[in-house]
Amino acid sequence: MRKTLLVANWKMNKSYADLEPYVSALVEQGIPKHIDLALAPPFPFLDKLRQSLKSSSIHLAAQNAHWESKGAYTGEVSFGILKELGVEFVILGHSERRQYFGESDAIVAKKVKACVDNKLTAIACVGESLEERKAERTFSVIEKQIHAVMEPLNSSENLVIAYEPIWAIGTGVTASANQAQEVHAFIRTLLAKHFASSESIRILYGGSMNASNSKELLQQADIDGGLVGGASLDAQSFLGIINNS
Ligand code: PGA
Numbered sequence: 478m479r480k481t482l483l484v485a486n487w488k489m490n491k492s493y494a495d496l497e498p499y500v501s502a503l504v505e506q507g508i509p510k511h512i513d514l515a516l517a518p519p520f521p522f523l524d525k526l527r528q529s530l531k532s533s534s535i536h537l538a539a540q541n542a543h544w545e546s547k548g549a550y551t552g553e554v555s556f557g558i559l560k561e562l563g564v565e566f567v568i569l570g571h572s573e574r575r576q577y578f579g580e581s582d583a584i585v586a587k588k589v590k591a592c593v594d595n596k597l598t599a600i601a602c603v604g605e606s607l608e609e610r611k612a613e614r615t616f617s618v619i620e621k622q623i624h625a626v627m628e629p630l631n632s633s634e635n636l637v638i639a640y641e642p643i644w645a646i647g648t649g650v651t652a653s654a655n656q657a658q659e660v661h662a663f664i665r666t667l668l669a670k671h672f673a674s675s676e677s678i679r680i681l682y683g684g685s686m687n688a689s690n691s692k693e694l695l696q697q698a699d700i701d702g703g704l705v706g707g708a709s710l711d712a713q714s715f716l717g718i719i720n721n722s
Contacts, residue, residue, distance in 0.1 A: 479679050481695065481722050482513045482637065482702035484538055484600060485709030486568060486683070489519060496522060500529040502712035503719075508534055512722055513702075515566045516709075520554055527563040538566035538600070541574060544584075544591040556595035567592050568704070570602045570626070572643045582625035590629040593636060600637045600681065600704065601626045603664070607644035615642075616663055623667045633672035638664055638680045639704040645684025647707060654693045654700075657682045661699035688717025695722050 491499075496518070508514050517538035518526050527537055543553035559567060569592060570585030580588075585601065592599035603622035605615045623638070630636065640660050645652050652660075661680045668675035682694050683704030694700050702722075709715045 479677065479701045480513050481511060482515070482679050482681060483715075483719060483722060484515045484517060484566065484568070484639075484681065484702070484704045485715055486517050486540065486571075486704055486706045487519065487710060488540070488573070488706060490710055491518065491522070493522060493525065496525055496529055499712045500526070500533070500535075503535065503716065504533050506716055506719075508719065509722070512719060514719065517566070517568055523559070523562045523564060536565045537563050538568060539564045540568050540571070542567050542569070542588060542592065544587040546591075556592055556597055560595060560597060564597065566598045566600055566637070568600045568602065568639070570622075572602060572604055572641060572646060576643075582622055585622075586625045586629055589626050589636070593630060593634070596635060598635045598637055600639050602639045602641050602683070602704070604641040604643050604646075604684070610642065610644065615660065619660060619664060620667060623664055627668070627671045630671075633668065633674050633678050636678055638668070638678060639683050640664060640680060641683035641704060643684075647685070649685050651685040651687075651690045651694075652682070654690075654697050657694055658697035658699060661697065665699050686718065688714060688721055691718040692721040 515536040515538040539559050542556050569588045574580040589599045589601045605618040609618050679701035681702040681704045682700050686703045687708040
């Protein structure tokens, strides 16, 4: 049985002053026991957020990291540093990283491997563009991305996959539950070819998930949670998703 995982991806949003009220709103409501919840703030807020989350069951997540453990990499952050800050999950290979910061499948694979080696849970993101979907290349694109991530790994431990169709991210256009389930099921067959214990790997959906569409998405057999951007910025709208899960 895979426990539902909801991750708030704040991207480059929110401010220091927002942290306390946001966390209080979540904690006051109480996080249902059947859900794992993680917040991924911008790097500079991690430590403050860790303190705020101390007496709660909410996990800390980061949005990126470098694959090397240390060295002359100005502007970068290692998995070791994130671990010191109490981070447990790291979002890797998000399409915005791929698109704006030139992260190739090879780079994403190195990051996921380093993450897992550091015993942090990697949330490895994959997803096709609108052009690729229209050209009926969705499955081949996903297969290539998943293969790159899995290739260097010996076990499925500490691995979460996030399927995020690029055309659904921040656009208000969500993949239908059927469209998403179809790709999630395909990802699961790919994982099963590589890992004996692939059934335990959680596959999250991301792309304009909100309180109105989350229930149907999360009811699908192979959708094990959500990576939520826009709808996670406001505590009440994120709570809407949590309470629908
Ligand atoms: P969105 O972002 O929910 O705003 O579409 C999701 C993501 O990019 O992780």
